Amino acid sequence: MAMKLPPALQQLIDAFQILPSVGPKSAQRMALYLLEKDRLGAERLSHSLQQAMNKLDHCKSCRNYAESDLCPICSDAERSTESLCVVESPSDVLALEQGVDFKGQYFVLYGHLSPIDGIGPAELGLADLKRKVEQLSIREVIVATNPTVEGEATAQFIMDMLLEDVVVSRIAHGIPMGGELDLVDGGTLNHALTGRRVMS
Numbered sequence: 001m002a003m004k005l006p007p008a009l010q011q012l013i014d015a016f017q018i019l020p021s022v023g024p025k026s027a028q029r030m031a032l033y034l035l036e037k038d039r040l041g042a043e044r045l046s047h048s049l050q051q052a053m054n055k056l057d058h059c060k061s062c063r064n065y066a067e068s069d070l071c072p073i074c075s076d077a078e079r080s081t082e083s084l085c086v087v088e089s090p091s092d093v094l095a096l097e098q099g100v101d102f103k104g105q106y107f108v109l110y111g112h113l114s115p116i117d118g119i120g121p122a123e124l125g126l127a128d129l130k131r132k133v134e135q136l137s138i139r140e141v142i143v144a145t146n147p148t149v150e151g152e153a154t155a156q157f158i159m160d161m162l163l164e165d166v167v168v169s170r171i172a173h174g175i176p177m178g179g180e181l182d183l184v185d186g187g188t189l190n191h192a193l194t195g196r197r198v199m200s
Contacts, residue, residue, distance in 0.1 A: 009035070061132060063108040063125055064090050073097075073106060080104045081136040086129065086143050086158060088112055088151070096144070104142075107132060112150040113157055124154070126161060133166055140167045147173040147191065 005013070009031060016027035034042035058064070059071035066072075073079060073093075083104035087093055093106050109124040121127070133141060143158050145151035159168040174192030184192075 062106045063110065063128070064093055064106060078103075081138065083140045083142060084133060084136070084138045086141060086145065088145050088154075092144060105132075105136065105138070109145070109154070112145055112148070112154040114150050121157065121161075126158065129158070130161060130165075133162060138166055140169060142169050142171060144171045147187075 012031040012035075013024070013027045016022055016030050017024065022030070034045070055067050056065045057067075059066040059074055060069045061074040062071060064071045064073065066074075068075075080103050083102075084107060085096065085102060085104060086107045086109065087096070088109050088111060090108055093108060096102055096106075107125075107129045109126075109129075111119050111124060113119060113121070113124065132138070141158065141162055143155040145154045155170055159170075162168050172191075174188060
């Protein structure tokens, strides 16, 4: 017979399970850790979640998260308006900002084209993307959608949509640094081979 927990504890465990990859056991460990060892941290977490839910909305220019009409990137006058990187999620913006020296603009799609799920150009804000490219006179749009069938279809749609207005490039996909060819899957190898460049 399953042990009955106090309703407040069960509610906390259930709440943790909305996070990706968090099952019942992990949720239980997190809930008990906060209750037993870090009640102050739990209060800080609760306050931060409440603040984020109340204050964060979407940037009117790039659709990333922002506390005002424009996010810090779009409101930064020193960012270049020559290039714009299209990504699938805010986490992609964070990865690029932390990992590469890109000083251009962004546009967040919040997904990829998936007709079977009812996600089309309107849901991805592609009309807003085209408008942003035209308003800022962007010269290059770098499509950084994931290397999946849907990501590739989304990249192709964007290229077709902007074909006459701007240079559209696609991020390269291939062998990771330190990777060994015999351990890389065929799809990645194919991308790496077809995306090869001349050595200078």
